Amino acid sequence: xxxxxxxxxxxxxxxxxxxxxxxxxxxxxxxxxxxxxxxxxxxxxxxxxxxxxxxxxxxxxxxxxxxxxxxxxxx
Numbered sequence: 001x002x003x004x005x006x007x008x009x010x011x012x013x014x015x016x017x018x019x020x021x022x023x024x025x026x027x028x029x030x031x032x033x034x035x036x037x038x039x040x041x042x043x044x045x046x047x048x049x050x051x052x053x054x055x056x057x058x059x060x061x062x063x064x065x066x067x068x069x070x071x072x073x074x075x
Contacts, residue, residue: 004043011059013044016070021054024070038071049073 004010016024025032032054040051049055053073061067 005046010044011057013046013049014056014058015046015049016054016056020056024054032072035070035072037074040073040075045073051075 005013021032035054038045038055040049045055051073055071055073057069057071059067059069
């Protein structure tokens with residue numbers, strides 16, 4: 001089977017630790033439930049991602065070098 005998460009067009013996905021999550025939520029003045037969602041079955045997610053985790057996604061961008069977005073893992 002092909003590991004989609006390793007494809008060159010899939011942006012980097014990483015699970016944030018609790019301290020990093022708090023920093024992100026404080027920076028944007030939001031609650032965890034205000035974050036956009038990503039399904040646990042998404043093939044790009046790291047294997048250790050669990051429901052309730054926050055994922056940092058680093059994408060290439062035309063207007064900036066990188067665009068960073070955050071998603072909360074849901075069922």
